Amino acid sequence: MTDASGRAIREGVERRALAVLAVATAALLLVVFYYPVGTVFVESVVVDGVVTLGVFAELLRDPFYFGEFARLFAGENPLSVGRDLLGSDRRLGIVGFTAYQAALSTVASVALGVPAAYLLVRFEFRGRRTLRSLTILPFVLPSIMVAVGFVATFGRSGTLNTALAAVGLGPVELLFTLEAIVIAHAFYNAPLVARVTTAAWESVDARTVETARSLGASPFRAFRDVVAPQIYPAVLMGAALTFVFTFGTFPIVLALGGFQLATVEVFVYRLVRQLHYAEAAALAVVELVISLSILLAYLRYEARHAVRSRGARTLPRRPLLPPAPTLREVLPRVGLSAYVLVAAVVFVSPILSMVLASVTGGDGALTLDHYRFLVDRQRTGAAFQVRPWPAIRNSLAFAVGSLLVALPMGVVVAVLTTRRYRGRKLVDAVTMAPLAVSGIIVGLGLLRGLVFGVEIGGWRIAVAGSIAIVAAHAAAGYPFVVRTVAPGLEGLDRSLVESARALGASRARVLLDVELPLVWPGVVAGAAFAFAISIGEFSATVVLATGTDAYTMPVAIERFIGRRLGPATAMGVVLLVVTSVSFVVIDRLGGESDGL
Structure with a gap:
C-alpha cells in the first residue's frame, strides 16, 4: 500500500468518523435507555403473551391508586365525584x-x-x-x-x-x-x-x-x-x-x-x-x-x-x-x-x-464507635450482610465504567445538538429524555430485559447485574455531560473551525484539534458530574442490586438506616468524602466551567 493510498484511507475514515460515532451513540442510547423504557411499556400491555389494556383499566379504577378519580374512570357521575373531592374526607390515592x-x-x-x-x-x-x-x-x-x-x-x-x-x-x-x-x-x-x-x-x-x-x-x-x-x-x-x-x-x-x-x-x-x-x-x-x-x-x-x-x-x-x-x-x-x-x-x-x-454516641459524647462498627462489619460480617469496602469498591468501579460510557456519549450528543441542521430540536429532545425518566423505570426495564435475558435468533442474551448498573448510571449521567459541553461549543468562534476546514482538516480532525481543546474545561466538568452522579445513584441501583453483592454506598446507607442511624451517618460521611474528593479531583484537571 502506497503512502498516498494510506493517506486517502485515513482521510476517508476521518471524514466518516463523526457519522460513525453518531450511529454508535444512537445505538448505545437505544440499548441503555430506550430499550429498557420500551420494555417497561411492553410489560404493561402484554400479559401472558396477550396484548391487553386490562392492567391499566384495573389501575385507573382502583381507589387505592387514584382515590376519588377512580370513580370517574369507573363511569360514575362527574358532579358527584367533584362534590366528594371538595369534602374533607376525600381520598387522593397514591397518584x-x-x-x-x-x-x-x-x-x-x-x-x-x-x-x-x-x-x-x-x-x-x-x-x-x-x-x-x-x-x-x-x-x-x-x-x-x-x-x-x-x-x-x-x-x-x-x-x-x-x-x-x-x-x-x-x-x-x-x-x-x-x-x-x-x-x-x-x-x-x-x-x-x-x-x-x-x-x-x-x-x-x-x-x-x-x-x-x-x-x-x-x-x-x-x-x-x-x-x-x-x-x-x-x-x-x-x-x-x-x-x-x-x-x-x-x-x-x-x-x-x-x-x-x-x-x-x-x-x-x-x-x-x-x-x-x-x-x-x-x-x-x-x-x-x-x-x-x-x-x-x-x-x-x-x-x-x-x-x-x-x-x-x-x-x-x-x-x-x-x-x-x-x-x-x-x-x-x-x-x-x-x-x-x-x-x-x-x-x-x-x-x-x-x-x-x-461522631456522637447515644449519651451525646464524642465517639468513633460508628466508624468502628463499619470496620468490624467489614472484618466479621456474614456473606449476606452489607459491608463497607465492597460498597465503596463497587461504587468506584461503577462510576469509572459509567464515565467511560457517558463521557463520549455526551460529547458526541453535544456536537450533534450544536450543529445547524433540520431536526436538531428533535434530536435534542430525544437525547435529553433521560432527564425526565426516573431511575426506577430504567432499572426495571434493564432488569426485565437485559438482566433476565433477551431471545434473539434462538440465542438468549443476558448481562450481569453490574453491567446493567453501569448502563443505568451512564444513562443518568450523560445528559449532564451534554449540558456542560454544549454551551462551550455554541459559543466558539466559528471562524476558527472554518479556517481549519479551509486548510484541509476533516470534520473529526477539527473537533479533536480545535473545538474540544477550547471547551476542555466543560468536558472535564461533565466528567466530574457523570462520575459523582454515578456514585450517588440509588433508584436504578437498588432495583438491580437486590439479591446480589453489587450493592453500592447509597444502597448500603439505605440498609443501615433501617436498623441503626449511627452506622448510616458514618457511611454517609464516607460517601460524602468519596463524592467530594472525586468531584474535586476530576474538576481540577480541567479548570472551571460555567455549564449547566
Whole structure:
C-alpha cells in the first residue's frame, strides 16, 4: 500500500468518523435507555403473551391508586365525584398524594429559590460567586445521603430537638411526616430554581429598566412590566422540573416517609420486590405519562412566552451592607436576613448534623464507635450482610465504567445538538429524555430485559447485574455531560473551525484539534458530574442490586438506616468524602466551567 493510498484511507475514515460515532451513540442510547423504557411499556400491555389494556383499566379504577378519580374512570357521575373531592374526607390515592406532595415541594422550592436568585442578582457581597457556584449541589450530593442528614437533623434526638431543648422548648416531631419530605425536596430543588432564575435575571437588559424609569414608571412597576416577564419562564422552568423530579421521588420518601407516605415510585419498587412486574410496569408508565405531560406543557409555554435578550447589559448590583443605609434599604435586608436563617436550617444543618451524628454516641459524647462498627462489619460480617469496602469498591468501579460510557456519549450528543441542521430540536429532545425518566423505570426495564435475558435468533442474551448498573448510571449521567459541553461549543468562534476546514482538516480532525481543546474545561466538568452522579445513584441501583453483592454506598446507607442511624451517618460521611474528593479531583484537571 502506497503512502498516498494510506493517506486517502485515513482521510476517508476521518471524514466518516463523526457519522460513525453518531450511529454508535444512537445505538448505545437505544440499548441503555430506550430499550429498557420500551420494555417497561411492553410489560404493561402484554400479559401472558396477550396484548391487553386490562392492567391499566384495573389501575385507573382502583381507589387505592387514584382515590376519588377512580370513580370517574369507573363511569360514575362527574358532579358527584367533584362534590366528594371538595369534602374533607376525600381520598387522593397514591397518584393523587404523589402529585400533592410534588405540588407542595414545588411551592416550597420556588419560595426558597427565587429569594436566593434575588440575593445573587441584586446585591454584591463577599462570597457571592462561591454561593452562586454552590447552587450546583443538587446535582452532586446523593439523595440517600441527604435523607440521612435530615434524619439526623429532624429525628427525635436530632440536632433540631437538641437545640430546642437547650432553650427550654419542647421537641418537634418532623420525621416521617409530609413536612419533612417537602423540606428535603426543597433542599434539592430550591438551588435548581435559584440557578435557572439567576441566569434569566442576569440576562435582563438594564437599559430597558432605565427606559421605563425615565418614562415615569415606579421601581415596582418597572419590575412588574419589564423584569418579571423575562424571568417568569425561568421560574416556571424551575417549577416544572421540580414537580417532575419530586413526582418521581424515591430515596427521600423511602427514608423519611416510609410506606405510610409512599409515592408512586415507592410502590413501583415495592411491586418489583413482590414480583408483580405487570402492575409495576403499568404504574411506572402512568408516572412517566404524567411527568412528560408536565414537561411538554412547560415547553409549549416557553415557546410562546420566552423572552430572549442579546447583548444585554446586566442590572447593577447594590452593596449588601451599605455604609449608611436608609430605611428603604434596611427593610429588604431584614427580610433577607430572615431568609438566610431559614436557608441555613434547610441547606446547611442536614449535612452538619450527619457529620456530627457520625461522631456522637447515644449519651451525646464524642465517639468513633460508628466508624468502628463499619470496620468490624467489614472484618466479621456474614456473606449476606452489607459491608463497607465492597460498597465503596463497587461504587468506584461503577462510576469509572459509567464515565467511560457517558463521557463520549455526551460529547458526541453535544456536537450533534450544536450543529445547524433540520431536526436538531428533535434530536435534542430525544437525547435529553433521560432527564425526565426516573431511575426506577430504567432499572426495571434493564432488569426485565437485559438482566433476565433477551431471545434473539434462538440465542438468549443476558448481562450481569453490574453491567446493567453501569448502563443505568451512564444513562443518568450523560445528559449532564451534554449540558456542560454544549454551551462551550455554541459559543466558539466559528471562524476558527472554518479556517481549519479551509486548510484541509476533516470534520473529526477539527473537533479533536480545535473545538474540544477550547471547551476542555466543560468536558472535564461533565466528567466530574457523570462520575459523582454515578456514585450517588440509588433508584436504578437498588432495583438491580437486590439479591446480589453489587450493592453500592447509597444502597448500603439505605440498609443501615433501617436498623441503626449511627452506622448510616458514618457511611454517609464516607460517601460524602468519596463524592467530594472525586468531584474535586476530576474538576481540577480541567479548570472551571460555567455549564449547566
